[in-house]
Amino acid sequence: MRILITNDDGPLNDECSPYIRPFIQHIKRAHPHWKITVCVPHIQRSWNGKAHLAGKDLCATFIYSDIDKNDNSFWGPFNKPQKLQSIDSKLPYIINPEIPSDAIEWILIDGTPASCANIALHLLKDTKFDLVISGPNVGRNSSAAYITSSATVGAAMESVITGDTKAIAVSWAYYENRKIVPSKLMKMASMRTTQIISHLWENWDNQTDIYSINIPLVDELSNLTKIFYAPIWENRWSAIFNGPHIREPIKGNLIEDGKDTDQISFNWSPDFKNHKNSSHYDGLLKDELIAPGTDMDIIEKRFISVTPLRATFRSMEHLNGELILKSNNNNNNNNNTVVEDDNELNEFVAALTISKDEYIYEPIKNAFKKYLPQYSIQSRLADLSSVKKLIQYGDYEQLDVDNLMLENTKYFANSFIYRKALIRKHYLAHTIHSYIVKNPQSILNKAVLESHTLDLDYAEFLDDSLDENWELRQELESERKWWIVKPSMSDKGQGIRVFRTIDDLQRIFDSFDDEDDDNEAEFMDDNKIIISQLRHFIVQEYLTNPLLLPSMDNKKFHIRCYITCKGDLEVFVYNRMLALFAPIKYNDVTKKTDFDPTDLKTLQSHLTNTCLQSKNETKELSVMEFDNLIDISNDNKSKIIKQIHEITHDVFLAAVTVNRMNFQPLPNAFETYGVDFLVDSNYEVKLLEINAYPDFKQTGDELKSLIDELFLNVTKSVIRPLLDSTQSEDCDSETFTKVLDHKSNEWN
Structure with a gap:
């Protein structure tokens, strides 16, 4: 070469x-x-x-x-x-x-x-x-x-x-x-x-x-x-010179009448710490931000x-087509006068760029028709220069990120750009830990199970990874608790395992690398992972006393709650929640002497993710509306929902205050998350994880009305006021409760 x-x-x-x-x-x-x-x-x-x-x-x-x-x-x-x-x-x-x-x-x-x-x-x-x-x-x-x-x-x-x-x-x-x-x-x-x-x-x-x-x-x-x-x-920076200064006369430096004169100079003096983020021109970035x-x-x-x-300047794709100059009445001294374009923009467009076959397409379209009647619904993204306002609901990859950052009064969309602080498990653990350190009285102190991060490229490097996380090593060596390990960036229950010892954890990672493993439960064909493609893992204390309901055959369950963020930053909780059940009766791991962490059949009683039950004949019984659970009293249901509101308030406040660079709410965006909670036998709520673009179709056909009402609430109380600040939120606190109203210029 x-x-x-x-x-x-x-x-x-x-x-x-x-x-x-x-x-x-x-x-x-x-x-x-x-x-x-x-x-x-x-x-x-x-x-x-x-x-x-x-x-x-x-x-x-x-x-x-x-x-x-x-x-x-x-x-x-x-x-x-x-x-x-x-x-x-x-x-x-x-x-x-x-x-x-x-x-x-x-x-x-x-x-x-x-x-x-x-x-x-x-x-x-x-x-x-x-x-x-x-x-x-x-x-x-x-x-x-x-x-x-x-x-x-x-x-x-x-x-x-x-x-x-x-x-x-x-x-x-x-x-x-x-x-x-x-x-x-x-x-x-x-x-x-x-x-x-x-x-x-x-x-x-x-x-x-x-x-x-x-x-x-x-x-x-x-x-x-x-x-x-x-x-x-x-980033951006400011002056890299200082001055002006007046220098002494320099021989041979002549201006005007040919006489020597003092010279104005500017001295090289860059302030390399005076940086601005191009997305936030209104304030300087501190080093830690x-x-x-x-x-x-x-x-x-x-x-x-x-x-x-790329060896090129980046063109802005949103600026295209013919540029029409408006005439200047005070400067028409030639024959090349530009005629003013008097066609006022009046088009309001709602672009639904998701597939019409999507489970949520009809609920979104119906909600838009009801609460945004002046918006024409289209399936493609319109040219922004031809409309007054454009609201897009689409997959993350379909959104116009540049315009989302630059056109905050004209272009609106259904997702923030930066939200890793919430939706990636190891970032979420760091966000919560940082917040609790500053706010030890927060409900998050008891609502989040002990968590550790683990970075691992290959199974054989587990021992080295534990050396870098000595706190986790000490916990595992004590063998006092049960743990659950899950990839930070996976979804749909992929790669989740329950274990207790370091040897258990090593066997789990070895099994991920074992292509010949025949110990595959039918309902979990896609549950294995490739370690080197994920690398970041969360090891979290396993809740060994989940709330079990006799009417549901004592199956473990978790609560799926839909939470919507608006602008920068209001947060709403949708109080019609789902209960998602494991396919088989809960098997208490603390009472098992022969627990095999790689046995996926045993794992079925511990995982409540319904996408892992696609081939299980009991799937139709695995999703219910939380309010319809007959074994939980109304008082205890209210206690659970109250805790969910408080947890939601603190976790989103944590993201926007202590991890701002990984959670950047935008004034022209909104986003609905699927947030999962566990409830223990004492009716204490634990936060599990936060999912962007949740899988709404797991709700099923029988509970479709729950999703219909969700999008009606989101459109009425979130999207409509976002598009027009003169519109009131008109929020029904019984079903759609605002739990946080934070202004980002009010930093804690």
């Missing part, structure tokens, strides 16, 4: 460019099959972006460094190459016997990094380069403000545009101003960088032009340091970030 290496920090230098020499030395030793050419600016050229020095002719000089020396000494500079670098070189050269044949040749161009890439790709060799590596940059290139200014990324972008050559921009991020790090650490950074480059080259995504990699220069960097794909943090999952957040957490990029 033929590789061009460039950078924006210049040639090997103790201060400006300390990383590129050890990086190239590592490649020469570890990857001798990589044929490399090094072409870099002759001095540091940071902050140039993808710039060229227009009108300036560029010159080349050459230096040579010893492949084995651990210092930045070199031979040169020379005006011509001092040896034949390769048989396909276009450059005239001379043979210098003082320079070893295996020395590293550095081609220095007195231009920008982009110019180095352009010259190297077109003028140095007859053979086409396979890949351009730009870097390692001294420092990080993460977030929009840095990447758009980065000459490291700029050189990579030029490589794609001018030579249609794949490119990888590499940055080594240092911390606490510790720019110079031990050689051992630079060797590790070099090794991890080339590992990632090899992987990306062999598995190149066809839609990607450039990868931007950030490697953390921290002592704990190792082969185990995790790597994450990460989008760009779309960097959006998790972005490149900035990943590198701040000392992980490795990989950001796929």
Whole structure:
């Protein structure tokens, strides 16, 4: 593979460019099959972006460094190459016997990094380069403000545009101003960088032009340091200069009457901490509020970030069609007057982009017809420029995310964009824990069972994962409690198991990897998982004393409650709830001496998810309306619903206050969640999980009226006031209760 290496920090230098020499030395030793050419600016050229020095002719000089020396000494500079670098070189050269044949040749161009890439790709060799590596940059290139200014990324972008050559921009991020790090650490950074480059080259995504990699220069960097794909943090910053200042007269600097004059200057003084999030221009982001999952957040957490990029400016798809200028009555001095478009927009559109076969299509359509009569119902998303207001109800992937962020008075939709703080189990556990620490009196303190997170790539790494979570290890080693393990990002009961010991847990993970496992209960054909595809797990204390109802053959059940959020932020609880039952009678695990954690037939009595019962003949008896349960008194039902209201209030308040970057309610959005609760034998309610886009069809045909009424309530009390602030919520507190009314500018 033929590789061009460039950078924006210049040639090997103790201060400006300390990383590129050890990086190239590592490649020469570890990857001798990589044929490399090094072409870099002759001095540091940071902050140039993808710039060229227009009108300036560029010159080349050459230096040579010893492949084995651990210092930045070199031979040169020379005006011509001092040896034949390769048989396909276009450059005239001379043979210098003082320079070893295996020395590293550095081609220095007195231009920008982009110019180095352009010259190297077109003028140095007859053979086409396979890949351009730009870097390692001294420092990080993460977030929009840095990447758009980065000459490291700029050189990579030029490589794609001018030579249609794949490119990888590499940055080594240092911390606490510790720019110079031990050689051992630079060797590790070099090794991890080339590992990632090899992987990306062999598995190149066809839609990607450039990868931007950030490697953390921290002592704990190792082969185990995790790597994450990460989008760009779309931040903004303010002034990077200060002033104005008045300088002393400068000889030869003449204006107007030819006399020397004081000069106004602006001094380079960037405030790199003064960032704004592009989605929240009204306030500065604190360091701890960097959006998790972005490149900035990943590198701040000392992980490795990989950001796929396209070498193009991003066009805004919502701006399209003809642009009509309105006439200006005060400026009609030519014959090219633009006629004003007097056609006032008057179209109100409701786009139901879900399939007409969906269980909820008719309930939504009927509710819209009743409470939004002025909205025409369409099956496709209308052009936003042709309507006054557009409300869309669709799958998450169908929503226009850009307009959801930018057009908050015109475009409305049925989902927030960021809500991981609630719908991913390990994020939810973290959200609740953070809130309880600050609010120990919260009902969440007793309404959430003890939870631990577990990160695991493969079954054989369980012991290492438990070493990283010593609190969980201690709990499991004590063998005092029963536990349930569930993948953080799965749904429909997939991968859930009950266990007690570390050995039990190891057997569970081993069974996930065992493709020949014949111990499959018929109703759970799809219950197994692939660990490496999920990785994040929640280990939660198992409730061993669930409320059991004699009239339902003492089967375990959970409550499904539909909860709707409006804007930023009101929360409503729909009080007609479902009770979802396990297919068989509850089997108390605490009384079993031969419990097998991998026996899926035994597991049936513990799992109440009805989607696992699709082949079970008792499914028609597994869903009932909670209010119709005859074994629970009205007083106890009221006690349960009151707890659900209080839990809902606190958990959504927790998400919007302590984990704001993972739960970002929008003023023009609403969302209905399916929230699951358990009730113990003392009628105490426990929160299980929160599901986005819940499976409404599990309600069944007999209880369809419950869903019909839900969407009538949501449309009347949530959507209609969201579209028109003059409309009252008209909320029926008996069936649809508002439990939270929080303004996001009122931070706790």
